[in-house]
Amino acid sequence: MINYLKNLNESQKAAVVHKEGPMIIIAGAGSGKTRVLTYRIAHLMNQGVDSFNILSLTFTNKAAREMKDRIGDVVGTSEAKNLWMGTFHSVFARILRSEGSHLGYPSNFTIYDTQDAVRLLSSIIKEKQLDKDKYKPKQVLSRISSFKNSLITVKAYYNDPELIEADKMAQRPKMGEIYHQYVERCFKAGAMDFDDLLLRTNELLTRFPEVLAKYQDRFKYILVDEYQDTNHSQYLIVRALADRFQNICVVGDDSQSIYAFRGANIQNILNFQRDYDKVQIFKLEQNYRSSNNIVQAANSVIEKNKTKLDKEVWTENSEGPKIKVMRTYTEGEEGRFIADSIFDNMMNLQLKNSDFAILYRTNAQSRALEDALRKKDIKHRIYGGLSFYQRKEIKDTLAYLRLLINPNDEEALKRVINYPMRGIGVATVDKLSVAANHYKISIFELLRDLNNYDLNLNSGTKNKLVGFITMMQHFQIEAQSKNAFEVAEFVVKQTRLIRDLEKDGTPEGVSRIENVQELLNGIKDFIEVQKEKDEDDSLAFFLEDVALATDFDNDKKDETPRVSLMTIHLAKGLEFPYVYIVGLEENLFPSAMSMNTRSELEEERRLFYVALTRAEKQAYLTYAQTRYRWGKLVDCEPSRFLEEIDEKFLEYLTVKESKHTQTKFINEDIFGSVPQNKIRFKKPIQRSPAKSKTAQKIEFQPPKNLKKVTNPASPKANLFDNNIVVGNIVNHTKFGKGEVLSVEGNGANQKAEIRFASVGVKKLLLQFARLTIIS
DNA sequence: ACTTGGTCATTTTTT
């Protein structure tokens, strides 16, 4: 057996061996938190605690799996098997499968993902004939989500005049009705959304003391990772379960709390000592991950936050290189700089692709980066964004399977009733939906004895509906004797789903077919893995797994090492030798949505802190002066976070060092064939002095070899000021001669309508069009 | 009932 205690420093060891009672581990970034958690569990087991009595809640399922493996290394795989580990959502989904009947849920309940929820809300809003511009489904959902996360039921909502008033003020007086209807419809469909998994668990534990007692007894030791990101609902579950034995161990770092937008309450960690008696506090402050430069730089940033626990992260690691800052003109150039830099680093330092990560604030930023990497032929993988399971063809296929498991799943039914097209249109589905609501049954039940209801359908439509329901019933029968893979395969064949995709013929169509194949393979793998582990390999369980999977979970067995691209949120808990943090611009990072209140801005700052502390050896910060947003080219200012880092940790890269010449970039990008001497930088940061004290002290350093211009117009504006006016005859490199009919917009977005002799009237963006004025 | 072409909104972050 590994002598794990030897691998720990004093404070880590103390946290590992402490046995009974409530404890909190404040773990700075890179301080070996996972290691402590892992060894702590292993240690408990070595001390004779039955693995059956340990519950460990992690932030991702991947983290749970890895931790389980590592514990298995210490105590033996078979010992580790009984450990209950996973995310809040997956652990309590499983409990609800077996206990949900108390609440009137079937054990095969469906888990609605965000899309299902939004669709359901859309139809409710439509049925109620409400203005969908005032009641935006997504916003309504997030409002409902925040109710649920605070345990505000429909009833509680109606009892709270303040909430009602708030919604009235927000022009949404019918919020309560929608909430009510939404909850009912989910219930009727035998479905829970993500928040229900927590809310209903709370309901279960509160309303049924015997159930509570059962799980309290079972979970004698509870460990919660990333405690700073728990919401109120999760907080209450933990408190209820730990109430009996008080063996609750929470781990977290208030400086890394980045999920307030989904209800995470930083107070949970700040107040832990108040919530439990005789709390033992452990602090892990030594960072083993990053160079001293990075640690200190990160500290200098997070210092600016007011709400935080007292903690000083330090390291014995070497100084390391300074953090490199690069400014580029465009996002395209930003991407190319990074691709070049990664390439150079790999060549010079003999590194693998997997040593690099590119982190960004929003998923939309990945495109430009991906383009640049692809052009350089650098293998990479984008995490998050549209995951495999969110693709239309996959969701459609899964919807059949969902419907099979839970015929009341209305969102699944609506998805597939006319896919592939079988002539059952929206009008028909609406009729069915109305009738089903009226008779308080599901559409599936309605269809099952269609003849007993008068729905005013013509016989053709009726036949089609009967055809559909007969097919589904056929599937159900098959499902009784087949395993998950065989069922799925059968369904795909029978529905001619593939054949429908084949009709398309485009490359996308082909890849859709491959995706469906891939899904089938995935189910096959799933069965094998589950069999190996001697766990549930049913189709129902597969669907649950899929619904709660994070993007890391379907990581292919790592073939080639790849550069990782992901949002900073997704990067939490990960580490990479070389990290590029991109798009450090005001309104992007910090996000324009998060600059209204101090607490929002502090969360952005924590996000930046998280990003920086992912880096082991070297961090790069990049920003662009212009960027496409909602299709338009906009000017950007450098992020305030750049100023907030103590300057002594930074090194400003200049164009020269980026090796490839500026000119090349410029020509390719937006500057057309304009001579280089026309290009001017915008004046760098010019912030109002009042904003922050540090801003006054630390002047941003522009690259030295570039001239500043006192009153520069945006660089582009100069270029497009070539005075094209209506009536000009111009020459286009491709289209030839033409007459300017109209000019609209200005700056980068200036467009002109031009009638060419060769191709007729064209509308061109002047920034791209290579035009010369003839007369 | 489906297809097509045009208009509009969309970009925080995720289980």
Next chain:
DNA sequence: ATGACCAAGT
């Protein structure tokens, strides 16, 4: 730029 949604045509 891209995709979702809607109105009018087939």
